[in-house]
Amino acid sequence: MSVLSEFINSYFLWRDPMIVGVVSGSICGFLGVYVVLKRIVFVSAMLTQISGFGVVLAFYLQGFSTLFFLTDPSLLSLLLTCAAVLIFSLRERFLYISQESVIGWGYILASGLVIVIGDRITQGSHDVASVLFGTAVVVERHETITVTITAVVSFLIHWFLFKDFIFVSFDPELARLFRYPVRGLNAILFLSIGVVVAVTTRALGALPVFALLVLPPVFALLVTDRLKLLFVISPFAGLLSAALGYFLSFVLSLPTGASIALVAVFLTVLGGICRRFGLLL
């Protein structure tokens, strides 16, 4: 009980990180449903790494350039992630190489560059670690606002285009037959994922964002066979993973990102048990 009261009494310490965590968990959980249903889990891994690379590159370039868009970690991360998303969503084949191979290539390239460039910078090395693994205990006010606005805008876009995103994801051939702008809708869908990944990776770190994009939807798929419920359960599971992860991180002095990821893993195990015993919603 004393742990809980200590936690509550310290709310001024965790309020903003918690807000960012639960908002990120909700929106990542929501968008992650598409990531899992479209079987592009490693796209989110690639995007989180590219986003992380953008942050690291911006720190590195601060020593050489005064150009704002090259030296602002959030902006460069956003630009690189959106560029990767557009290239990926607008091309189905790359010189006869499958998409998943290209995703692997992008992931390895971004990861390698993060380590190589991260090794070259002294200033902001702590930020590099936080971007990769999510040690974001302190969140700046502007990050809270940015993450919240991004999440609200993404939810609104998905509210209006829900039917269309599901349609082009499930049956793109019929969507083309009905003259739906399949490429355009896919580009919007991936861009929304890319922007959310860039913004939340800067606030939470690559590992927890990847976990929140993949594991809450997996949990939701395990506990329901209803499409619309999937989009309710998954954001809720993301929110729960983030909130519980922050709580455990605070009271047990654990790394925040890893705590969030492990809570999400635990949820999927719980989901597997529910499915095994037919306890579906």
Add this chain to the structure above:
Amino acid sequence: MDDFLIRLEKVTIGYNGKGLIGPLELSIKRNQFWGIVGPNGGGKTTLLKTILGLIPPVRGEVRYGESGSLVFGYVPQSGNFDRLFPLSVAEFVAMGRYCRIPVGVGIERRDWEVVIRYLKKTGILHLRNRPFRSISGGERQRALVARALSGEPDVLILDEPTASVDVRGEAEIMGLLEEIRESRAITVLIVTHFLHTIARFADHVVFIDKDRGAFLTGKKEEVLTDSVLGDVFGLDAIIKSRV
């Protein structure tokens, strides 16, 4: 004035600019039932997708009626859907209605009424809340037909709709198509390997075999001749017309 619904004018079909067979001429009129037959890999599905506008013709033009556009109901070869999506049968069938619902607009009550009507017509209303991925092959074919019909199409196009069902399932699906044709004037194009299906239900036939460069069209009696059956399918058969 030729009252065609679909017309292929000097069309060469193929992929990525590489022609498979052509130039082809074909004119399909309202309320006709066309069967498309030919050997495996003969170009049947490519022809169908060219007619649908899913694959652009390498050369020539595909024209659609006087208005220049048609609403298609399409039943693709079954088993191509991702079983990960937890769509209910009703949600799956409702997708056929999207040809009449613009991007950014949701499904309204009157659309659901049409969906329910076709779920009833195809005999799967009781499955409406079941996950699409969990129903049997025959039920899935019915759901595919219901989906194609829920858009209230001008033309119904079916790509091997009975390939994955047993004899009874085949009879049920073809009986269903016959019922639909009786209740609603609709043009039907069906790709199938089963010549007996064509012989019984179609009034016109396209025979296509890209390897032999063969493309025959016309009334079924004109196309399904003893020589075509013998040369192409290796059948020693004599065609007798039903009185």
